[in-house]
Amino acid sequence: MPATPHQGHVVVAPDKFKGTLEAAEAAARIAAGIRRAAPGTEVRELPVADGGEGTLAAALAAGFTRVATKVAGPTGLPVDAALAVRGTTAVVELAQASGLARLPGGRTAPLAAGSYGVGQLIGRAVAQGARRIVLGLGGSASTDGGAGMLQALGISLLDAEGAELPPGGAALRRLDRIGLGPSARTLDGVEVVVACDVDNPLLGPRGAAAVYGPQKGASGEDLVVLEEGLTRFADVVAATVGRDVREAPGAGAAGGVGFAALAVLGATMRPGIELLLDLLGFDEAVRGARLVVTGEGCLDAQTLHGKAPAGVAAAAARAGVRAAAVAGRVELSEREWRAAGFVAAYALSELGEQPGDGMTRAGELAEVAGERLAVAFLRR
Numbered sequence: 001m002p003a004t005p006h007q008g009h010v011v012v013a014p015d016k017f018k019g020t021l022e023a024a025e026a027a028a029r030i031a032a033g034i035r036r037a038a039p040g041t042e043v044r045e046l047p048v049a050d051g052g053e054g055t056l057a058a059a060l061a062a063g064f065t066r067v068a069t070k071v072a073g074p075t076g077l078p079v080d081a082a083l084a085v086r087g088t089t090a091v092v093e094l095a096q097a098s099g100l101a102r103l104p105g106g107r108t109a110p111l112a113a114g115s116y117g118v119g120q121l122i123g124r125a126v127a128q129g130a131r132r133i134v135l136g137l138g139g140s141a142s143t144d145g146g147a148g149m150l151q152a153l154g155i156s157l158l159d160a161e162g163a164e165l166p167p168g169g170a171a172l173r174r175l176d177r178i179g180l181g182p183s184a185r186t187l188d189g190v191e192v193v194v195a196c197d198v199d200n201p202l203l204g205p206r207g208a209a210a211v212y213g214p215q216k217g218a219s220g221e222d223l224v225v226l227e228e229g230l231t232r233f234a235d236v237v238a239a240t241v242g243r244d245v246r247e248a249p250g251a252g253a254a255g256g257v258g259f260a261a262l263a264v265l266g267a268t269m270r271p272g273i274e275l276l277l278d279l280l281g282f283d284e285a286v287r288g289a290r291l292v293v294t295g296e297g298c299l300d301a302q303t304l305h306g307k308a309p310a311g312v313a314a315a316a317a318r319a320g321v322r323a324a325a326v327a328g329r330v331e332l333s334e335r336e337w338r339a340a341g342f343v344a345a346y347a348l349s350e351l352g353e354q355p356g357d358g359m360t361r362a363g364e365l366a367e368v369a370g371e372r373l374a375v376a377f378l379r380r
Helices: 024-038 055-061 096-097 116-129 145-154 168-174 210-216 218-242 253-263 270-280 282-286 307-320 334-339 360-377
Strands: 010-012 043-045 067-070 078-086 089-094 134-138 155-160 177-179 192-197 268-271 291-299 321-332 343-348
Touching: 010 024, 010 155, 010 282, 024 043, 024 055, 024 291, 024 360, 055 078, 055 089, 055 096, 055 134, 055 270, 067 116, 078 096, 078 116, 078 155, 078 168, 078 192, 089 096, 089 116, 089 145, 096 116, 096 134, 096 145, 096 253, 116 134, 116 145, 145 253, 168 218, 192 253, 192 270, 253 282, 268 270, 268 282, 270 282, 270 307, 282 307, 282 321, 291 307, 307 321, 321 360, 334 343
Parallel strands: 010 043, 010 291, 089 134, 134 192, 192 268, 291 321, 321 343
Antiparallel strands: 067 078, 078 089, 155 177
């Protein structure tokens, strides 16, 4: 369990700086700068995530136990993955099994990639005794509507001849019926909570295929095929479970895994950073703090719509604590970042001496940012 904080401490709670620093490293570097410039200051490092990649690492840093396992990657080849467990709560990060980084050789498979490994991770969590599963979505390599995840949990997806569908979103066009037999009772009595930072529906111009398919290698023709498959999947799921959630905010997350979780697993959905802060014990950590420092790779317009730093700043404000930001780049105006709840925003790109230093010297410059924050806010 997190240690009880003392009066006047500092909480350093950044997300990852994509391409340069993992969240834990960013926290450690910023904290080192603070300690150097304000000796004796108690600094609590609490790396965070918004429900996507980095969610597992944040849980492990907060005291969860790592459980290693081997599951199917997005193309079916086995990959080494892990989940995090504490008591009866497990954290499953989709990207561990079905993320873009798990594609063999980085070669995309937009029509055939699937989410089977995600279901295997969930099954392993239940086998570990989990009664509450936090499912972090983000970084998906597939657009299969979560079909593979369901199949791994014993739910049959059958064509007109009664044969099980192969992996991938394209195959969903042949879906005839869904079998919810005894083998599909894996999650009875298990609460599934989806951590998600997007509000896309499953279908249409803002849906899983149209918005995210191109990032996964889908051509224009592929997008038509995937949309047809997801539409058929949504129709059959609605007829089977008696409710239609294709328009639900977040149904289109992670290639439609959000849809399957909501419709078939009975999951609830919460903003990723809000859920992760609860899970990591942020309210307890921030109580009595003098300052909260958060950050990410780029502080921009997306930050204001559910990304981790904005969520941290909002939570700090509720606790009556000032929040500052450190980022690789700051694209928001001062008016915008102040309106988002930050008293300061430091860009690594502006702390270096040469263009590109914010990337090549990110760790060193994060320490410099920590020093400047300490001078500005902690020597009073």
